[in-house]
Amino acid sequence: MRHTLEQALTDAIQTAGIDCHGQALDLHAPNQSSHGDYATAIAFRLAKVMKQAPTQIAETFIQALQPAMATQATLSQINGFINITLTPSARLLHIEAKAEYPVTPRRILLEFVSANPTGPLHIGHGRWAVLGSCLANLLRAVGHRVDTENYINDAGNQIALFTASVAAAKAGEAIPEDGYHGAYIQTIANGNTDPVTHMLSQHESDLAAIGTHFDHWFREHTLHANTAIPDALAHLKTHCYTHDEAVWFKSTAFGDDKDRVLVKSDGSLTYFAVDIAYHWNKLHRDYDQLINIWGADHHGYVPRVSAAVQALQNGHTQTELTVLIGQLVSLVRDGEPVRMSKRSGDMIYFRDVIDDIGADATRFFLIHKSSDSHIELDLDLAHQKTAENPIFYIQYAHARICQLLQKVGDPPDVTIHQIADAYTEADRPLLQCLMHSTDTLLDAADAYAPHQLATYALELARHFHRFYETNPVLTSTGVQKAYRLWVIGQVQQTLQRVLGILGISAPTRM
RNA sequence: GCGCCUGUAGCUCAUCCGGAUAGAGCGUCAGUUUGCGGAACUGGAGGUAAUAGGUUCAAGUCCUAUCAGGCGCACCA
Numbered sequence: 001m002r003h004t005l006e007q008a009l010t011d012a013i014q015t016a017g018i019d020c021h022g023q024a025l026d027l028h029a030p031n032q033s034s035h036g037d038y039a040t041a042i043a044f045r046l047a048k049v050m051k052q053a054p055t056q057i058a059e060t061f062i063q064a065l066q067p068a069m070a071t072q073a074t075l076s077q078i079n080g081f082i083n084i085t086l087t088p089s090a091r092l093l094h095i096e097a098k099a100e101y102p103v104t105p106r107r108i109l110l111e112f113v114s115a116n117p118t119g120p121l122h123i124g125h126g127r128w129a130v131l132g133s134c135l136a137n138l139l140r141a142v143g144h145r146v147d148t149e150n151y152i153n154d155a156g157n158q159i160a161l162f163t164a165s166v167a168a169a170k171a172g173e174a175i176p177e178d179g180y181h182g183a184y185i186q187t188i189a190n191g192n193t194d195p196v197t198h199m200l201s202q203h204e205s206d207l208a209a210i211g212t213h214f215d216h217w218f219r220e221h222t223l224h225a226n227t228a229i230p231d232a233l234a235h236l237k238t239h240c241y242t243h244d245e246a247v248w249f250k251s252t253a254f255g256d257d258k259d260r261v262l263v264k265s266d267g268s269l270t271y272f273a274v275d276i277a278y279h280w281n282k283l284h285r286d287y288d289q290l291i292n293i294w295g296a297d298h299h300g301y302v303p304r305v306s307a308a309v310q311a312l313q314n315g316h317t318q319t320e321l322t323v324l325i326g327q328l329v330s331l332v333r334d335g336e337p338v339r340m341s342k343r344s345g346d347m348i349y350f351r352d353v354i355d356d357i358g359a360d361a362t363r364f365f366l367i368h369k370s371s372d373s374h375i376e377l378d379l380d381l382a383h384q385k386t387a388e389n390p391i392f393y394i395q396y397a398h399a400r401i402c403q404l405l406q407k408v409g410d411p412p413d414v415t416i417h418q419i420a421d422a423y424t425e426a427d428r429p430l431l432q433c434l435m436h437s438t439d440t441l442l443d444a445a446d447a448y449a450p451h452q453l454a455t456y457a458l459e460l461a462r463h464f465h466r467f468y469e470t471n472p473v474l475t476s477t478g479v480q481k482a483y484r485l486w487v488i489g490q491v492q493q494t495l496q497r498v499l500g501i502l503g504i505s506a507p508t509r510m
Numbered sequence: 511g512c513g514c515c516u517g518u519a520g521c522u523c524a525u526c527c528g529g530a531u532a533g534a535g536c537g538u539c540a541g542u543u544u545g546c547g548g549a550a551c552u553g554g555a556g557g558u559a560a561u562a563g564g565u566u567c568a569a570g571u572c573c574u575a576u577c578a579g580g581c582g583c584a585c586c587a
Binding site for chain 1: 512513514515516517522523524525526527528529530531532533534535536542545546547549550551552567568579580581582583584585586587
């Protein structure tokens with residue numbers, strides 16, 4: 001909605017011949033719904049260059065634009081802010097209109113989780129699983145084409161230690177000091193499947209338990225099985241040099257703070273070299289953008305991978321690399337931080353959390369905070385946190401509506417203009433909230449911030465519960481009944497859509 | 511030491527490229543109910559947005575410094 005309104009106003013400004021000196025309208029929702037549906041502070045930004053008071057500029061804008069907008073909105077001015085208040089029917093029409101997102105569709109490869117298959121997923125992996133799957137849904141919702149990928153490090157020292165640990169357990173021998181000591185090692189040893197295969201299927205089932213599925217599972221060993229690695233390194237050759245018998249990539253030429261080793265002096269490859277081959281592979285798969293979600297413990301790794309991706313494209317960037325860094329989840333027990341270590345086996349597994357508080361509550365708990373903020377999970381309070389989890393407030397709103405709609409049966413056949421007569425000012429916050437849903441989706445997608453949808457859903461549920469309290473539907477009649485049914489129907493559809501993106505169920509009863 | 515992230519109500523968090531009186535949930539206090547599901551609603555108390563400067567018509571938001579917490583600074587993966 002914001003976009004079409006902005007466009008209409010911008011056109012009207014041009015027609016009126018007003019010079020904005022490059023300033024955009026930049027519509028935003030006023031913090032008080034009574035001010036209007038949208039507002040712009042452009043008068044303040046033009047005050048200096050136009051040498052006029054903001055209030056005066058605002059008046060000029062309003063007089064020039066009001067005629068063009070007359071059928072759908074009223075423009076007004078408070079202390080220089082230009083407020084736009086839509087007519088009730090315009091508001092309803094905008095809510096009902098099929099959302100169109102002004103985005104240029106991109107082909108995106110989104111990589112996340114990418115946990116080593118040397119142990120079960122822990123709560124930290126869970127955060128990336130939830131964030132990644134929500135982001136994929138969100139980007140798809142606004143029109144992008146997204147493939148999701150889980151990269152499996154199934155080669156190298158850690159895997160060797162892991163399989164050796166299982167082998168030792170199988171033989172009844174002591175597990176190597178630097179091996180893996182979790183209880184799951186014995187479980188795998190008791191079975192007959194390959195340890196890595198076993199672990200991967202467990203990852204898959206844990207992820208499925210919160211409704212997360214990947215389009216691709218990319219296994220590192222496939223890079224070693226062909227010439228992928230030497231091919232990729234050959235492409236970097238002009239940016240490499242030999243020093244102390246090791247081969248270095250001159251990543252400082254692309255913004256890194258030091259050069260990086262690709263081939264060690266003993267002739268073996270670094271992890272980075274393999275990762276370059278992996279990204280080289282990605283670059284060949286015809287995507288416009290590569291997005292990687294990494295935990296904050298890997299943020300130091302960003303510059304060198306960005307450098308490599310730039311170098312591989314020889315400065316002609318066709319595929320953009322975006323690395324999203326999420327902060328870590330830490331655990332607290334009895335007020336003391338719990339140190340998780342995969343090797344010692346002192347872990348809180350993601351599956352335990354899901355089984356404990358349920359998939360919906362787990363997803364909401366992990367998604368409703370910005371990925372820039374740390375999550376501290378108090379194990380003793382885990383259950384209480386569940387009871388406090390606002391997801392039930394949202395789901396209850398949806399269930400309430402569904403039960404009601406079921407009782408009503410078929411909705412009456414009326415037009416927007418007919419039901420607009422039943423609008424009252426008290427409904428404005430709810431209707432504005434509904435109208436802002438497409439804006440919210442767009443903003444959240446632009447910022448790669450699906451947590452904004454969780455906040456939005458909470459807000460919408462709150463407005464709905466308030467509306468529901470004072471607007472009986474079943475006992476109302478005529479236009480009023482039709483209007484109320486329409487409103488709650490829109491709430492239901494919007495909640496279902498947003499919860500769908502968050503991967504959380506929208507129950508019809510609870 | 512250097513780099514990245516964070517610091518907002520008792521607790522957990524929002525606040526959308528700087529905008530109007532900083533908002534929710536939980537907790538707390540006082541109310542609403544024989545209701546279209548009360549897993550709800552209404553109202554109150556609770557804030558120097560870590561601290562100190564700066565930029566701006568306007569700063570929780572941008573810049574600088576300090577303090578506190580998390581994470582990272584390998585020829586590990």
